Structure formats: structure tokens, C-alpha cells
Amino acid sequence: MKSEKLTIIIADDHPLFRNALRQALTNVFTHTLWYEADSADALQTSLDNPELDPDLILLDLQMPGSNGYSTLIHLRAHYPSIPVVVISAYEDNNTISRAMHYGSSGFIPKSASMDSLSNAISSVLLGDFWLPEGVELQEIINDDINQMACKLKTLTPQQYKVLQMFAEGLLNKQIAYDLAVSEATIKAHATAIFKKLGVRNRTQAVISLKQLEMTKGPL
Known part of the structure; x- marks a missing residue:
């Protein structure tokens, strides 16, 4: 994990969720610059900013301009050095397995506790993967x-x-x-x-x- 300030983008179309998430995480990640995006297009605009060097993207799969996994797939193809953690209200094994298969470094259900959320982000920033306890990834068939x-x-x-x-x-x-x-x-x-x-x-x-x-x- 970088010793200097972290830069994290929260990409979610619900302003109340973004605000609550940022405020809660600020207490844990005290030296962090937070950026927000409410759509796939807004996220791309942030990534096009040469002065912005994000350490992590927290991504909701359901945003305007995003068709499910499409933004995640796009991010992993063109920004492979930036880890992405999916935060989603979809918590079934199908969604989790596909998200990990398409390159997410972690999957956090929106129902997760703050301890789980902070542990997940810390793990990913250290280069590890994170999944909810008890989740077993399933094989993705070539469909x-x-x-x-x-x-x-x-x-x-x-x-x-x-x-x-x-x-x-x-x-x-x-x-x-x-x-x-x-x-x-x-x-x-x-x-x-x-x-x-x-x-x-x-x-x-x-x-x-x-x-x-x-x-x-x-x-």
C-alpha cells in the first residue's frame, strides 16, 4: 500500500450511498483523496484526467451508461493497473463469480458491515483478493x-x-x-x-x- 495519500474513486449512481460510504471510510482511510462518479461516462471522465492517479475504484455494476458487467470489463481491459472492487446489491454466486472472472479484485455486498468493507479495501490495496465469507466461486462456462x-x-x-x-x-x-x-x-x-x-x-x-x-x- 502506498505510504502517501491514497486516491479512491467511488462509482455509484446513488448520491446518498456515495456520501455515506465516503464518510464511513474516511474514519478508516484518513489520508485519502475521494472522487465520485455517478455514471459510466463520469467515471471515464475522471480516468481521462491525467492528474488523477487512482489507487482503487469502488464500482457499482448498475449505473447509467453501464450494462451490468460492461464497465468492469472495460476497466480491466484498458486500466489493468487500477484494482477494481465491486460493491453491489446483487449478492448471489452467479454475480460474484462473474465479477471475479471479469477481473474484479474483490466483491463487497452492499449489506456488508463496515468492518468487512474496510478489511476488503485494505486487502485489495495490499494486492490480495477479497470475497465475502463462505462464498465459493463457480466455474464460468463459455456461454x-x-x-x-x-x-x-x-x-x-x-x-x-x-x-x-x-x-x-x-x-x-x-x-x-x-x-x-x-x-x-x-x-x-x-x-x-x-x-x-x-x-x-x-x-x-x-x-x-x-x-x-x-x-x-x-x-
Whole structure:
């Protein structure tokens, strides 16, 4: 663990939870700079800041712009040096096993005690993994969800952002305006996205992305 100040990002769309979590952890991690993100896009903006060097991301799987495991998969593909700990209201073995399979360094149920929360974060900052007591990870079969996860890893950050905006139903013109690029650039991104995901159009791309949304069924 770094001896100097830590930098931790709390990525969750519920402001009351973020505030309560930060206040509670401040008593344990006294030399910490806290940053907050309420969506996948806000988290990406923080990560794009060259002055921000996070030591840890506390990630809720269900945020605006995030389709279940998609943000976790994206983070592990493009920011492998930053450990991610999932904090989720989904506490079943399916969710926990997939989160760990897709690269999370730990999984903390939102119902966990403060002692468990602080122990989990301390363990991960020291380079270990952390799971709730009694959890046994299950094998992830090579199903459609897992295959989509592998394809999602190949998207660049900009392509991933465009795909998220496709999922929000935005038109190419709107996306181009929001990203300050030309429509031709968005069309080029779309072509690359379709090729990497093995689909033919936006609708199929969005359907593929939604495979990563949370479920509680068998693995």
C-alpha cells in the first residue's frame, strides 16, 4: 500500500450511498483523496484526467451508461493497473463469480458491515483478493455472455463510449455533437464496433451489449 495519500474513486449512481460510504471510510482511510462518479461516462471522465492517479475504484455494476458487467470489463481491459472492487446489491454466486472472472479484485455486498468493507479495501490495496465469507466461486462456462465479454475487451475507449451511446438510442448526429467529432468519424467507429462484436448493425450491437446485464440465473 502506498505510504502517501491514497486516491479512491467511488462509482455509484446513488448520491446518498456515495456520501455515506465516503464518510464511513474516511474514519478508516484518513489520508485519502475521494472522487465520485455517478455514471459510466463520469467515471471515464475522471480516468481521462491525467492528474488523477487512482489507487482503487469502488464500482457499482448498475449505473447509467453501464450494462451490468460492461464497465468492469472495460476497466480491466484498458486500466489493468487500477484494482477494481465491486460493491453491489446483487449478492448471489452467479454475480460474484462473474465479477471475479471479469477481473474484479474483490466483491463487497452492499449489506456488508463496515468492518468487512474496510478489511476488503485494505486487502485489495495490499494486492490480495477479497470475497465475502463462505462464498465459493463457480466455474464460468463459455456461454454467450462470456463470449460477448471477450469481444467487448477489444473495443477502444472511444468505441466503447460510442457503443454506450448507441444503447441510449442516440443518433449518429447527436453522438458526433456530444463527442465533438464528425458524423463520418462516428460511422467509422460504428463499422469498427460491428466488426469487433461480429454484428451487422446498431440494433444487433445493442442486443449483444445487453447480454451483460445482471441476472441471477445459473452460470
